[in-house]
Amino acid sequence: MNLILLGPPGSGKGTQAEKISSDYDVPHISTGNILRHAIDQGTDLGLSAKKYMNEGKLVPDELVDEIVAERLSFLDCNRGFVLDGFPRDLTQAKALEGIRGIDTVFLVECPQQTLISRLSNRRECSSCGKIYHLLNNPPNREGFCDDCGNKLIQRADDQPQTIKKRLTTYEKETKPLIDYYGEERILVRLDGFQNPDTVYAEIKKYLP
Ligand SMILES: [Zn+2]
Numbered sequence: 592m593n594l595i596l597l598g599p600p601g602s603g604k605g606t607q608a609e610k611i612s613s614d615y616d617v618p619h620i621s622t623g624n625i626l627r628h629a630i631d632q633g634t635d636l637g638l639s640a641k642k643y644m645n646e647g648k649l650v651p652d653e654l655v656d657e658i659v660a661e662r663l664s665f666l667d668c669n670r671g672f673v674l675d676g677f678p679r680d681l682t683q684a685k686a687l688e689g690i691r692g693i694d695t696v697f698l699v700e701c702p703q704q705t706l707i708s709r710l711s712n713r714r715e716c717s718s719c720g721k722i723y724h725l726l727n728n729p730p731n732r733e734g735f736c737d738d739c740g741n742k743l744i745q746r747a748d749d750q751p752q753t754i755k756k757r758l759t760t761y762e763k764e765t766k767p768l769i770d771y772y773g774e775e776r777i778l779v780r781l782d783g784f785q786n787p788d789t790v791y792a793e794i795k796k797y798l799p
Pocket residue numbers: 716717718719720721736737738739740741
């Protein structure tokens with residue numbers, strides 16, 4: 592069960608990846624998580640990645656490819672995996688092809704208006720990382736985390752000007768992937784405007 596979840600920021604693909612991972616007991620592999628993990632572990636690849644990040648630069652594709660390849664070689668990936676945020680573009684998709692075959696690619700689509708509303712209303716606990724949404728899932732006390740009482744912040748990523756930029760980048764880089772996996776006939780389109788349980792029910796129809 593080798594899966595990829597594609598979708599713009601705010602589409603909820605991370606939530607879906609979590610659900611699949613816990614129900615089917617396959618690891619949820621997001622680029623952010625494995626980069627952080629490699630850095631925490633101080634692996635050679637992690638140390639190289641850290642150098643770029645400390646300088647405020649993007650970690651180069653080849654390095655990300657290597658880190659993903661390393662992660663996919665771990666034993667827990669024998670039964671499959673859910674990739675989230677990788678591949679980001681066609682170059683990475685082709686690199687992945689040389690590492691592991693893919694069974695299904697889920698594309699979570701969502702109107703841009705909804706994405707902007709979701710992302711700009713998102714707040715994160717500065718301490719425990721719990722996510723809130725000012726409209727759909729607000730904290731009990733404005734500005735503070737229900738669980739640990741610490742301050743809620745808006746990530747730099749979720750500021751309005753940055754959101755637009757992220758969505759444009761996604762469109763440009765990911766559109767070719769949709770065609771690429773579409774031609775391979777392993778792409779499944781999902782309506783990410785629906786509530787997460789409905790989206791997940793749809794996903795399950797395609798899983799063993
Ligand atoms: Zn908290």
